[in-house]
Amino acid sequence: MPCPHRDPAAAGDAQGGAAPARAMMASRRLASKTHIFIALYQFVYIYTPLHDWRYGLASVQWLTFPLLLASGSWLLLGRRLFGLRRERARRSEAPAR
Secondary structure (H helix, E strand, C coil), X not given: CCCCCCCHHHHCCCCCCHXXXXXXXXXXXXXXXXXXXXXXXXXXXXXXXXXXXXXXXXXXXXXXHHHHHHXXXXXXXXXXXXXXXXXXXXXXXXXXX
């Protein structure tokens, strides 16, 4: 039996199999957790006395808001690309009529 670590065809990578999808799902999972954490930080900043903190506004303006936009864009783009790939794979696997 060929070793999947040394033989990409055995692991399904030659056909664009599990490895790229697994890497994309891992990056989306990280982006999702980052997005939720930053959104919670901004929620806490707005609705608690933290907005009186001297460096709070700068952290929200220059750190968390751009990260929130970047992670949200990555999630949206990944959903669209992953959905298109899934749809194309489904079409190619469907029997011809």
